[in-house]
Amino acid sequence: MKRSILFLISLALVTVLTACGKSNDNEKKITVAASPAPHGEVLEHAKEKMKEEGYDLEIKTVNDYKVPNKLLHKGDVDANLFQHVPYLKEEKKTHGYKIEEVGKVFTTPMGVYSKKHKDLKHLPNNAEIYVSNNPAEEGRFLSFFVKEGLIKIKPGVKIEDAKFDDIVENKKHLKFNNKQGAEFLPKTYNSGEGELVIMNSNYAIDNGLTPVKDAIEIEGKSSPFANILAVKEGHKHDKKYQKLIKVLQSKDMKNFINKEYGDNVIPYEK
Structure with a gap:
């Protein structure tokens, strides 16, 4: 009887630890839906910096504007990078998506x-x-x-x-x-x-x-259509998304964008 009880306690402990491990893994992974270029390429550049911060950044390339918000709404991805605020407003109005901006990244004129x-x-x-x-x-x-x-x-x-x-x-x-x-x-x-x-x-x-x-x-540099990192409502202050937007708005990222794209892509200036 004692052995059975001990076995059940051990099994429960293993289950709890496994679940915690999975939860921790999920907290350290960020899947982002993004347009191929420059969005996907910018995220690729962010991978190493995010790795240094302890996060695994996975990029899901999508070449259709109607898909990334749908994926985020369904929970198939954690975030997306492809749209500006006016587009997000229209999508929320039309589809009822519960999505919010974390921060602005760059403008594709x-x-x-x-x-x-x-x-x-x-x-x-x-x-x-x-x-x-x-x-x-x-x-x-x-x-x-x-x-x-x-x-x-x-x-x-x-x-x-x-x-x-x-x-x-x-x-x-x-x-x-x-x-x-x-x-x-x-x-x-x-x-x-x-x-x-x-x-x-x-x-x-x-x-x-x-x-x-x-x-x-x-368009000039004053365009109000900067592309944003977006996540589900209520999560923009989550630690992992704040780490990601910090990397995407960093001086290193601005230098990368300027070097790769010149005036074809304009980094966001706070």
Whole structure:
């Protein structure tokens, strides 16, 4: 009888210790869903520093904007790095995701690309402009044309919040084609469709383009669309995520980004 009791106590102790071991392992591992470049490459650079801090950083590369938040919401990953705050707001509104920002990392400037024109001023009337089907970036697309005086939006509407419906003046009757995902825009550009294609630098870089050289217009350093590290709500202050954002915002990381991407990717400055 005593042996049976001792055996059961030992078995329970082993079970508890094993469970604690697994829990500790989970606390020391961070799985992040990220776009390939520069997001995934930046995280790859962060691996060694995170290892020095005692954390195993695993990167899950995803090339579709609709997937990373879904993975995070389901608990398939611990965090993601691919989006800016306006996009996250739109995703939360549409899907009810309980996701929050840990911190800003860098900006991938959006650029205007064309095989037919060298500037925006001389666009023909009724020019077709290809953009992504991401409603959170409509104001971002419009900002290029507002700046050139080709379009006006409703008074009082911030450009980052603007929608196509907010256009009150469109001098050249420009047409925005937003029927495809952002990942397909490089192919559209290469095929020569439309007058212009507007796309994020990460997709341009992935497809062999150099944004500051190949874009006829590109966002400046003051863009409000910095990409963020995001986690489930209630966890942004968790020690492991605070360690990760510290590494991602470090001087070493800024130097890496500047060396690898130049002005094509702009590190976040506090």
